[in-house]
Amino acid sequence: DAKTTQPPSMDCAEGRAANLPCNHSTISGNEYVYWYRQIHSQGPQYIIHGLKNNETNEMASLIITEDRKSSTLILPHATLRDTAVYYCIDTGAGSYQLTFGKGTKLSVIP
Amino acid sequence: EAGVAQSPRYKIIEKRQSVAFWCNPISGHATLYWYQQILGQGPKLLIQFQNNGVVDDSQLPKDRFSAERLKGVDSTLKIQPAKLEDSAVYLCASSLQGEVNSPLHFGNGTRLTVT
Numbered sequence: 001d002a003k004t005t006q007p008p009s010m011d012c013a014e015g016r017a018a019n020l021p022c023n024h025s026t027i028s029g030n031e032y033v034y035w036y037r038q039i040h041s042q043g044p045q046y047i048i049h050g051l052k053n054n055e056t057n058e059m060a061s062l063i064i065t066e067d068r069k070s071s072t073l074i075l076p077h078a079t080l081r082d083t084a085v086y087y088c089i090d091t092g093a094g095s096y097q098l099t100f101g102k103g104t105k106l107s108v109i110p
Numbered sequence: 111e112a113g114v115a116q117s118p119r120y121k122i123i124e125k126r127q128s129v130a131f132w133c134n135p136i137s138g139h140a141t142l143y144w145y146q147q148i149l150g151q152g153p154k155l156l157i158q159f160q161n162n163g164v165v166d167d168s169q170l171p172k173d174r175f176s177a178e179r180l181k182g183v184d185s186t187l188k189i190q191p192a193k194l195e196d197s198a199v200y201l202c203a204s205s206l207q208g209e210v211n212s213p214l215h216f217g218n219g220t221r222l223t224v225t
Contacts, residue, residue: 100152
């Protein structure tokens with residue numbers, strides 16, 4: 001079973017920042033936080049991952065709280081193409097397997 | 111780089127028939143995964159290969175599902191005989207090393223409908 005908790009759905013206005021929260025209540029010290037998204041009829045797409053520090057790449061920013069019990073994925077300027085299901089996942093350093101929950105369905109509205 | 115290739119894209123079969131799915135991972139990726147995604151749920155891992163050896167098949171229903179990765183490159187997942195509850199999207203993924211800093215790259219899957 002998935003170890004993370006996410007809201008089932010969120011809306012975001014096009015051009016605004018989308019902030020997707022995730023709770024990692026049972027995360028351990030050596031587990032990474034990963035975010036993937038799945039656009040309709042496609043396979044999941046890797047977005048970003050981190051351990052303790054905040055991370056940024058060309059797609060998004062990842063904010064991890066100091067106690068690592070929660071994280072936020074930030075899409076700085078959401079477009080209609082960002083409409084998808086977003087999954088946050090804890091995964092261990094020793095056994096890299098992804099256990100997906102149901103994710104958050106993000107709808108970007110014109 | 112070319113992505114993970116899967117075929118066929120869609121398959122419709124009757125229950126008790128057999129079916130096979132094919133996956134070609136990204137060139138050079140040592141680790142290959144098969145996932146099952148039932149409608150409305152997140153993907154569930156079925157089996158993980160490292161090169162041509164099985165790392166984890168604990169969630170593979172071995173009475174009807176089988177998978178192989180000959181020569182450590184392409185992989186085939188087979189279901190025989192199929193049941194109605196096998197209707198799902200079957201996703202193949204690959205990663206460079208199967209380690210935590212080696213993200214998975216997914217194909218677009220094969221949608222199986224069992225009638």
